[in-house]
Amino acid sequence: MPNPDRALAEGDPLYTSWIDVFGDDVSGNRSKSWNKHWNIYFSHRNLPRKFLQQEFHTHFLSTSPVASITEQFHGIKQVIEYVKVIQMALQYYLIDRLTHKKPVKVRHGTSGVLTRFKINVNCGPSDNPAQSEVCGHIGGKGNKFCRKCHVGGPHEVKESDEGFHSLFEVGIDFILLLVLIERNIQSGEARSAEETILEVEYQVQLACLGISQNVKNRQTKTGVKDAYTQYWIDYLIERARTLLKEHPRRTAIDIQSELLTWVQEHKSEIYNPFLRLDGEHFPPNFAVAVCFNNRQGSMPLLILRWKFFTPFFWVL
Numbered sequence: 001m002p003n004p005d006r007a008l009a010e011g012d013p014l015y016t017s018w019i020d021v022f023g024d025d026v027s028g029n030r031s032k033s034w035n036k037h038w039n040i041y042f043s044h045r046n047l048p049r050k051f052l053q054q055e056f057h058t059h060f061l062s063t064s065p066v067a068s069i070t071e072q073f074h075g076i077k078q079v080i081e082y083v084k085v086i087q088m089a090l091q092y093y094l095i096d097r098l099t100h101k102k103p104v105k106v107r108h109g110t111s112g113v114l115t116r117f118k119i120n121v122n123c124g125p126s127d128n129p130a131q132s133e134v135c136g137h138i139g140g141k142g143n144k145f146c147r148k149c150h151v152g153g154p155h156e157v158k159e160s161d162e163g164f165h166s167l168f169e170v171g172i173d174f175i176l177l178l179v180l181i182e183r184n185i186q187s188g189e190a191r192s193a194e195e196t197i198l199e200v201e202y203q204v205q206l207a208c209l210g211i212s213q214n215v216k217n218r219q220t221k222t223g224v225k226d227a228y229t230q231y232w233i234d235y236l237i238e239r240a241r242t243l244l245k246e247h248p249r250r251t252a253i254d255i256q257s258e259l260l261t262w263v264q265e266h267k268s269e270i271y272n273p274f275l276r277l278d279g280e281h282f283p284p285n286f287a288v289a290v291c292f293n294n295r296q297g298s299m300p301l302l303i304l305r306w307k308f309f310t311p312f313f314w315v316l
Contacts, residue, residue, distance in 0.1 A: 008103055013115045018045035018122040021061075021076065023069035024130050039063045040072050045122045070134050070228040070272055077273040080119045121277060134274045136196050136226035144223025150189050152223065197275045199224040204270065207233040208259040209252050210240030228272040236263070 005014055023040040027033075040061040043052060051057050062072045081100060103116035128147075132139050137147035144152040157163040199222055206214045215233060219225040236259055243255045263270060 008101070008118075009116060012105070013108075013113065014103060015046075015115065015117040017117050017119050019043065019080075019119065020045055020122050021073065023072070023134075035065070037063050037065050038067065038069050038072065040069060040076065068133070068227065069130060070274060073134070074269075074273045077277060080121065080277075133227050134272070135191075136200060136224055136229075136272055136275060138219055138223045138225040142223050142225075143220055146223075147191070149191060150223070193275050196224055196226075197271065200226045200229050200271060200275075203233060204229065204236065204263055205256070205260065207236040208240055208256040208263070210237055210244055210255070212237050226272050226275075229270060232263075232270045 008014060019042045021040065021042050023038060025036050025038050027035050027037070040063070041058050042061055043058050045052070047057060061076060064072060099118035103118045105114060105116055107113070108115045128140065131137075132147045135147050138144065142152075143154055143158075144150060146152060151167055152158060153163060158167065199218075203215050203218055203224070206218060212234075215237070240252075240255055240259060243250065243258070244252065247255075268276075
């Protein structure tokens with residue numbers, strides 16, 4: 001089976017530039033007074049390993065005292081997927097290129113041969129709270145406290161013998177799994193990017209009905225609470241309540257349908273950009289994505305461990 005990227009290369013050498021995106025909160029002051037900023041940096045993973053930890057190869061991307069890591073990455077994602085190329089010939093031309101579909105043409109630095117490249121996000125090493133936030137997890141204090149799997153449950157369940165034992169199980173046999181299901185104890189099945197984005201979309205649908213408690217119950221049950229989308233969830237709840245008050249004869253389902261139409265039109269702005277990065281041609285057992293196994297095969301992001309890794313190469 002030929003490499004599908006051959007069609008993109010069109011006979012030219014094609015390279016993929018893998019970058020690590022790192023983000024965390026820091027203080028903007030040198031004094032002891034805490035002035036919170038969110039900084040984002042990146043490094044080029046194609047470099048030899050001995051260069052990766054050198055300060056020279058860690059590049060500053062952005063900072064903000066207002067926009068979170070996920071909000072800043074929304075713009076970075078657009079730069080990754082749409083690289084702007086400026087050409088000068090009497091005047092400037094600004095061209096948007098989707099690097100995953102139309103790799104950027106450049107000249108090789110030494111040989112001068114016409115070459116193409118595209119950009120992928122490899123991973124983003126960061127601390128646990130930051131990773132929970134960018135992957136849409138409720139956090140370490142939630143009932144489902146693990147951002148990588150579904151282990152956990154209500155306090156009374158975790159304090160039971162079976163529930164406490166399940167927190168340390170890697171492989172659970174069939175009989176124990178039936179017991180856990182019967183007693184509402186969730187096993188440590190891995191999360192996926194596809195599953196998380198579907199859950200966030202379902203919470204948005206509930207928000208369009210104007211009942212906040214239903215959304216909160218769902219977030220507590222699943223452990224999925226995306227900080228990026230939460231702003232829009234709160235907005236949709238208030239908007240649904242306002243419409244119900246202004247138009248008492250309209251049904252909740254009718255108002256939900258209207259709001260969901262608006263959501264569909266603004267989909268790229270509402271949902272977490274980390275969960276919606278483009279990517280393809282990865283085998284299903286390639287453990288990638290925001291701190292959990294991405295069975296969909298999307299771009300590998302923000303993960304500190306590799307699981308079930310199998311070497312996989314395309315022959316150009």
